[in-house]
Amino acid sequence: MNTKLQWLRNKMSSLDLQGLILTNPTNIRYLTNIEAEGILLLTRKENIYITDARYIEHVHSTLTLFDEIIVYDLHDVSKEDYENFFLFCENVGFEEYDVSYAKYKEYIRKFKIHNFVETEHMIEKQRMIKDAEEIAQIEKACDITDNCFSYILSYIKPGMTEKQIANEIDEYFKQRTDGIAFETIVASGENTSKPHAVPTERKIQNKDIITIDMGCRVNGYCSDMTRTIFVGEVPEQIKPIYDLVLKNQTQTEEQYKDGASTRLLTKMVENDFKLHGYDLVHSLGHGVGLEIHEAPYISYSSDTQLRENMVVTNEPGIYIPGKFGIRIEDTIQITKFGCISLTKSEKNYIII
């Protein structure tokens, strides 16, 4: 059995689960490499993946004998099969954040489940800590993101639209990776005041400020980087805010290490922003892996300790509604005594 499934079997034992139904596609991808529509069952003795005819060929070509997963076509699974999968299982786990209320009721009926147990993100928690292979993929995605950024700096000219620049980034990633990890943000002028701006037909002008938030995907694993850059010059009224964001981004990076509290990290930035009259309107960071946003979430509302080989973003931002916004973001690997910034693009004033 592969090492991730073996870990899960041990976890099940420790939780007194005799069976498990997994439905979250990212968790299934993590455990099996399968990218399809289907569910993964861990019964007393077997690992079973149920999918439909559309994916059967693909699933077979993904799995190796080593995975020890039996693949079923949905249409070949009888009522009796469903009732037998978890026969004599006292406790069967499920993913309560993924299973809809309707499915929850359906599973209990269909599988004749005795005691259906919430598993409290146990796989997401395990996914927070990346192994060497996972980090290698993220590193690769971050390298390509840095290269793309340096290419795009030479590409941007006044008169181009935000959309045109975003398309060029997407195309760059498409040619070198599995593609974008999320919708690329290119926001200019007053559009930068929206943290989640969507690229528009607005044309880049002289003295503009531009926020670029981008990332790609390599073998499923994501990168995430934001830089705020300037056309021609850095406007005087923007400088102190840029400096404040950068100072906090740098200080946060100095604090990112095994054992650091995500709540304290957030509080530190929030306090400094408030001291200057600004708010931290979004979280300070998030985990990056098979999903662009995944645990741990670095914000005031959750308290997690950073751990060695977590990969997280560090992205303080200040937004003045209707005027402009500044965000600087890196993807960062936590180490025992500090961290490594996996995206390495320039963070001081970038003037094009």
Place this chain on the structure above:
Amino acid sequence: MNTKLQWLRNKMSSLDLQGLILTNPTNIRYLTNIEAEGILLLTRKENIYITDARYIEHVHSTLTLFDEIIVYDLHDVSKEDYENFFLFCENVGFEEYDVSYAKYKEYIRKFKIHNFVETEHMIEKQRMIKDAEEIAQIEKACDITDNCFSYILSYIKPGMTEKQIANEIDEYFKQRTDGIAFETIVASGENTSKPHAVPTERKIQNKDIITIDMGCRVNGYCSDMTRTIFVGEVPEQIKPIYDLVLKNQTQTEEQYKDGASTRLLTKMVENDFKLHGYDLVHSLGHGVGLEIHEAPYISYSSDTQLRENMVVTNEPGIYIPGKFGIRIEDTIQITKFGCISLTKSEKNYIII
């Protein structure tokens, strides 16, 4: 209040719901045009959208006074607010196919809900019937899809990879629409035997068969079309299967009209395929709208009657594992006495 929300208020009355929590983003988009992360509450007197700081500006710029929706920042909603939203509401509806089991429990606690009622896809059912404005968007998306297909026929040359062709399609859509409606499929040779193939680095060769499944999105609304084409010539062993698929696609189109049973339509194709020794491995079609796959689902397992102004696909396919596959698909508007194929590309042998 906008007409869609007005419809929903009437529906609530008829179901004796005094409150409603909507979480499905597509349903919220349908009712309000909002594309963000948030939830829509219909309380006794008000329509409330709760989102977070990232989306506030965008949501305000989307809504008009006419919508009569009050927007809250998540962080400004207190424990008491939550408890007051549905005060004196006997029955509050929720979307049981969208709300996870964990959220279901959280909502009951947070909103102090007395009787939490499953709403059985009531909005998805309403979304099946398109109004004139929605059909106009889908028509536009289908037109551009036809134009893209005719462009791509002149673009494809032996030696190009599947990925290269898929990228060209994506770029074509990107320049003219909101982008692709789903991951474009370009499958060649034996790869066509996978209904959900992902474009590879395989190079197009002479005598190849190529399946192209593509669609774009215009103001949120999708198009969906598949054609199977040939390079140089139509191989003799493929002809009878192509003819069989095309015959069934044409006969189905003749049967698509107000009142037709989706189960009978499917059975008709399935029988004819079986008579020739083949299976219908996926459904015959699906609704197309704000989602690329939505109700109604045209398959043996569900029985719906087609209705005027539904927009659905018609896509029979035959797949010989490891060898090749044929699928021909149009996006179709159902009318009172027949239907209109909104995608209009050639369906007879296309040889490039």
